[in-house]
Amino acid sequence: MSSFAETGPRRPVTESIRVDKVSPGARATGAVRAVVVVLVALIMLIPIFVMLITAFKTRIDVTASPPKVFFQPTLEGIVLLFTNRAIAAPGRQEELRQLAREGKLNIFEQIALDSGQEITGASPYVGRIINSLLIAGISTALSVFLGVLAGYAFSRFSLPGKDDLLFFILSTRMLPAIVVTIPLFLMFRQVGLYDSHLGMILLYTVFNLSFAVWLMKGFFDEIPREYEEAALVDGYSRLETFRKIVLPQSLSGIAATTVFCLIFAWNEYAFALMMTSEKARTAPPSIPSMIGRGGVEWAAIAAGSLGFLIPVIIIVFALRKYLLRGVTFGAIRQ
Amino acid sequence: MATVTAESSTSKPFVRVPTRRNQLSDRAVMNLFIWPTLILLIIFNFFPLFYSLYLSFTSYRATSPTAPVWVGIQNYTNILTDPDLWQAFTTSGRYVLFSVALQTVVGFGLALLVRGKFRGSGVVTTLILIPMMLSPVVVGLFWKLIYNPSFGFFNYAIPFINPAALDMIGSRFADIPVQYLALASVILVDVWMWSPFVMLLVLSGLNAIPDYLYEAAAIDRASSWFQFWRITVPQVMPLLLIAVLFRTIEALKSFDLVMGMTGGGPGNQTELIAVYLFRVAFQGQFRSGYASALAYIILIIVIAISNLYIRYLNQAKGEA
Numbered sequence: 001m002s003s004f005a006e007t008g009p010r011r012p013v014t015e016s017i018r019v020d021k022v023s024p025g026a027r028a029t030g031a032v033r034a035v036v037v038v039l040v041a042l043i044m045l046i047p048i049f050v051m052l053i054t055a056f057k058t059r060i061d062v063t064a065s066p067p068k069v070f071f072q073p074t075l076e077g078i079v080l081l082f083t084n085r086a087i088a089a090p091g092r093q094e095e096l097r098q099l100a101r102e103g104k105l106n107i108f109e110q111i112a113l114d115s116g117q118e119i120t121g122a123s124p125y126v127g128r129i130i131n132s133l134l135i136a137g138i139s140t141a142l143s144v145f146l147g148v149l150a151g152y153a154f155s156r157f158s159l160p161g162k163d164d165l166l167f168f169i170l171s172t173r174m175l176p177a178i179v180v181t182i183p184l185f186l187m188f189r190q191v192g193l194y195d196s197h198l199g200m201i202l203l204y205t206v207f208n209l210s211f212a213v214w215l216m217k218g219f220f221d222e223i224p225r226e227y228e229e230a231a232l233v234d235g236y237s238r239l240e241t242f243r244k245i246v247l248p249q250s251l252s253g254i255a256a257t258t259v260f261c262l263i264f265a266w267n268e269y270a271f272a273l274m275m276t277s278e279k280a281r282t283a284p285p286s287i288p289s290m291i292g293r294g295g296v297e298w299a300a301i302a303a304g305s306l307g308f309l310i311p312v313i314i315i316v317f318a319l320r321k322y323l324l325r326g327v328t329f330g331a332i333r334q
Numbered sequence: 335m336a337t338v339t340a341e342s343s344t345s346k347p348f349v350r351v352p353t354r355r356n357q358l359s360d361r362a363v364m365n366l367f368i369w370p371t372l373i374l375l376i377i378f379n380f381f382p383l384f385y386s387l388y389l390s391f392t393s394y395r396a397t398s399p400t401a402p403v404w405v406g407i408q409n410y411t412n413i414l415t416d417p418d419l420w421q422a423f424t425t426s427g428r429y430v431l432f433s434v435a436l437q438t439v440v441g442f443g444l445a446l447l448v449r450g451k452f453r454g455s456g457v458v459t460t461l462i463l464i465p466m467m468l469s470p471v472v473v474g475l476f477w478k479l480i481y482n483p484s485f486g487f488f489n490y491a492i493p494f495i496n497p498a499a500l501d502m503i504g505s506r507f508a509d510i511p512v513q514y515l516a517l518a519s520v521i522l523v524d525v526w527m528w529s530p531f532v533m534l535l536v537l538s539g540l541n542a543i544p545d546y547l548y549e550a551a552a553i554d555r556a557s558s559w560f561q562f563w564r565i566t567v568p569q570v571m572p573l574l575l576i577a578v579l580f581r582t583i584e585a586l587k588s589f590d591l592v593m594g595m596t597g598g599g600p601g602n603q604t605e606l607i608a609v610y611l612f613r614v615a616f617q618g619q620f621r622s623g624y625a626s627a628l629a630y631i632i633l634i635i636v637i638a639i640s641n642l643y644i645r646y647l648n649q650a651k652g653e654a
Contacts, residue, residue, distance in 0.1 A: 030450055030452060036447060037448050038458055041458045041462050044461075047480055050476065066485075149366075149371070150371040153363070153364045153368045169371070172379040174636060175379065179629040179630075179632060180382050182389070182629055186385070186396060187385070203378065213371060238360055239358060267468070269469065270590060288471065288593070304472075305475060320456070327534065328576065328580075328647070
């Protein structure tokens with residue numbers, strides 16, 4: 001038998017000689033298409049880019065006409081967003097400059113000083129962000145906890161009228177916020193939950209609950225029952241099986257559900273606008289109200305919005321695999 | 335699945351004597367798991383709906399100390415003869431129609447475009463999806479800046495016009511009011527935000543089409559136009575329908591975006607039904623009885639469409 005060295009090609013094969021390879025024409029179309037896709041994506045991201053640059057513009061640059069794309073970035077917007085300032089008297093300014101020379105001022109104080117101002121404290125926005133974090137965090141934990149339990153029960157047990165119950169649960173999510181808010185507003189006022197953290201946490205828990213139940217049910221449906229049945233046969237109780245066999249397998253599903261609930265609670269506006277006024281007000285309804293004080297502080301608004309964008313962008317990338325499921329209440333999987 | 339069972343019981347032998355005490359029956363576990371959720375939903379959704387049904391037959395202002403007074407169907411008759419309300423319904427109708435139609439077309443186009451895989455296509459697709467996860471009120475605000483006639487980017491991107499003359503949010507061109515301009519600007523933002531949603535659903539439909547359908551069509555020398563209408567469209571239809579219904583419901587409820595951008599103005603040009611309801615219920619007079627009746631009318635419309643939506647959702651799930 002002749003060896004490969006005798007019968008094989010003289011030169012090593014460095015390119016594909018497959019007969020079914022993509023024709024040059026098709027490949028070129030593919031490349032053109034890829035370029036178009038990237039262009040479309042870039043065009044769609046322009047508004048987000050505008051927000052990003054606006055957050056780092058000075059007050060003068062923001063209102064420049066025509067708008068500037070290239071400018072000297074500053075942190076003025078961020079200072080405006082997070083602090084209350086007062087105009088410093090000339091004498092006081094001199095004092096502050098002295099401190100700045102000694103390096104005793106932090107970066108925020110220096111930026112404020114550049115426009116002749118002195119920081120007098122944290123802005124109300126800081127409190128609103130803390131409220132947002134608290135309310136979104138706790139309500140998410142609650143709704144995921146309840147959603148995991150109910151989702152498991154709906155996935156594994158048969159009960160009369162299950163489909164109707166599931167429909168009822170989903171339909172609560174379809175209600176326009178404003179429709180339920182009128183009676184809830186009166187109820188909350190009656191029991192003293194209006195403008196309270198507890199009230200908002202409960203409201204957001206319920207708001208996300210139907211979503212969590214549907215999504216978790218979908219995730220549980222995908223876990224084969226055989227694991228649990230084996231454990232049950234081996235003498236584990238139903239609760240132990242749930243805790244030791246089912247939960248560990250559904251961790252990624254729980255994580256996805258948690259993140260979706262967090263986004264929804266973090267972005268929620270209508271309930272927050274109508275059910276809070278001062279104490280428990282979250283960030284979304286307070287960003288537009290920044291317009292009210294001494295002209296439109298676009299840089300501050302942009303900086304505030306940016307704080308909203310960044311976590312969401314990170315999350316979208318982390319959740320890529322689950323996005324479709326998330327937006328269709330777990331009904332459609334890729 | 336039998337192998338799985340055998341494997342798990344050999345690799346992890348659960349040798350345990352079954353202890354019957356302290357064990358809950360399946361039924362008890364089920365009740366324990368389901369009832370907390372149901373109770374919360376009943377308290378926060380079901381009960382309020384009954385309460386507002388009652389309120390809708392009364393004359394009541396949330397700001398006044400007097401108790402609700404029963405007035406029968408007077409609120410409903412008032413609503414049906416209120417021209418402001420019909421205006422709001424018409425505006426909402428236009429908004430829903432145009433924004434959902436555009437989203438469907440743009441979303442479908444995007445899906446066809448990003449369907450082909452190339453290096454980094456996953457990342458690009460994800461980038462396109464970002465807008466729909468953003469807070470609508472924040473989106474509305476920053477588009478307000480983009481639309482600003484003197485320092486926004488939007489007007490400078492339109493060729494052949496004087497950028498300072500066009501005021502999208504103010505619905506004016508060269509200081510002359512132009513109807514629907516403000517509404518169009520809100521619709522444009524909604525399309526920007528939600529076309530990716532349609533794209534996402536259509537894309538999953540496209541990925542589920544088996545290749546052999548196209549191969550068979552190619553062998554039969556079907557044109558790509560024919561393939562598109564006879565294979566792609568029918569195969570994607572169930573998911574597209576879900577996307578359209580979902581967007582219709584959401585657009586009907588649309589509130590955040592308009593509040594961030596225009597607050598319903600100028601005048602009442604962008605006053606969608608939810609914004610109108612908010613104004614009646616929470617601003618100025620707090621006409622709770624009247625607002626409840628209106629809320630009920632909206633509720634019935636939304637429930638009707640949701641019903642359709644959920645039915646299609648179940649159908650699609652059955653097919654998948």
